Amino acid sequence: MTMPSDVGAYNRQLIVQFREAGGVLGDRPLLLLTTVGARSGTEHTAPMMFIPDDDRLLVVASNAGAERHPDWYHNLVAHPRVTVEARGETYPASAVVLDGADRDAVFARIAAQYPFFHEHQAKTSRVIPVVALVRLT
Numbered sequence: 001m002t003m004p005s006d007v008g009a010y011n012r013q014l015i016v017q018f019r020e021a022g023g024v025l026g027d028r029p030l031l032l033l034t035t036v037g038a039r040s041g042t043e044h045t046a047p048m049m050f051i052p053d054d055d056r057l058l059v060v061a062s063n064a065g066a067e068r069h070p071d072w073y074h075n076l077v078a079h080p081r082v083t084v085e086a087r088g089e090t091y092p093a094s095a096v097v098l099d100g101a102d103r104d105a106v107f108a109r110i111a112a113q114y115p116f117f118h119e120h121q122a123k124t125s126r127v128i129p130v131v132a133l134v135r136l137t
Helices: 007-020 071-078 100-113 116-122
Strands: 030-036 043-049 051-053 056-060 081-086 089-097 130-135
Touching (some): 007 043, 030 071, 043 056, 043 071, 051 100, 056 100, 071 089, 081 130, 100 116, 100 130
Antiparallel strands (some): 030 043, 030 081, 056 130, 081 089
């Protein structure tokens, strides 16, 4: 996928379409992740692909292979309580950044299913984070 020139405008439109469609849009599983700004303290919502993994959802902070993590990643590291909109549900979740061998195994499994993540990793010197979104009860 080619990144749009105005990512913010693209994401705002995608959020509207996602909500109008009842949470199902396109051929990849999509969710909306609402985080609290690391510096601002205000809520921010970002659309992203997810990978189901038993009772949690996985998201990959690839930022299309850019040299910096996406803003939503910085936000959830600072404030791990997030809101997830997926599969027609909205719920609070805890964002858990996977690390070490667990992260490596999960990333390899995801990239085997979605090879573009290998391409993203090859474009950057940073290790692309994988985050588990665990529903809070």
